[in-house]
Amino acid sequence: MKFITNWWKKFKAKSTWQKLLDVFYVAFLITILTPTGRIKLQQGLLELGLFSSTELNESAPLSDASLNWNLTNMAGHAITLEELTGKVIFLNCWSTWCGPCTAEMPNIIKLMEQMNDEVVFVFAAHESATTVIDYLERKDWAIPAYVYQTNPGNELHFGSLPSTFIIDKSGTVVHRSSGVKKWNTQETIDLLNGLAEANL
Numbered sequence: 001m002k003f004i005t006n007w008w009k010k011f012k013a014k015s016t017w018q019k020l021l022d023v024f025y026v027a028f029l030i031t032i033l034t035p036t037g038r039i040k041l042q043q044g045l046l047e048l049g050l051f052s053s054t055e056l057n058e059s060a061p062l063s064d065a066s067l068n069w070n071l072t073n074m075a076g077h078a079i080t081l082e083e084l085t086g087k088v089i090f091l092n093c094w095s096t097w098c099g100p101c102t103a104e105m106p107n108i109i110k111l112m113e114q115m116n117d118e119v120v121f122v123f124a125a126h127e128s129a130t131t132v133i134d135y136l137e138r139k140d141w142a143i144p145a146y147v148y149q150t151n152p153g154n155e156l157h158f159g160s161l162p163s164t165f166i167i168d169k170s171g172t173v174v175h176r177s178s179g180v181k182k183w184n185t186q187e188t189i190d191l192l193n194g195l196a197e198a199n200l
Contacts, residue, residue, distance in 0.1 A: 058165075074133050079146070
């Protein structure tokens with residue numbers, strides 16, 4: 001109790017500017033120490049455009065292991081990436097427990113809403129369908145979610161979440177990103193539209 005009394009006396013003796021700095025510091029600590037706070041902070045940084053570059057940085061044809069990678073949707077229907085060739089694939093590997101995944105998901109959904117049917121969005125999680133369904137319902141997110149039990153080939157290997165791959169119509173990975181990113185940018189829209197319009 002004596003500690004709090006002494007601290008309060010010192011706080012009252014500070015200038016208004018010093019008090020504001022103390023309040024800001026405490027608020028910042030609370031923000032980064034809570035999962036919700038960290039997500040809000042990451043979303044704020046995304047809106048500043050600090051993590052938004054989408055350039056062609058890969059040229060890796062999908063191997064048979066990746067083409068035959070088994071993905072199961074929330075209704076229990078299985079697909080492979082081979083079934084999606086001929087369209088541009090936006091593959092986002094995420095998880096319900098991943099804070100950065102949660103931070104970037106709203107702007108991926110905005111991007112998805114702006115694209116036509118020539119771009120297929122695949123959200124792949126290494127979790128149970130029940131866990132994913134419950135999470136999506138809580139978040140009120142309508143996304144084409146899939147779960148998987150085995151890993152894809154090396155060209156789709158990732159060591160951190162979220163990881164995102166853009167695959168052209170021929171089945172070649174043309175973009176790879178790891179970590180949180182702002183996706184609903186004109187640069188990304190132009191890239192996806194350009195890939196969708198390309199004659200391969």
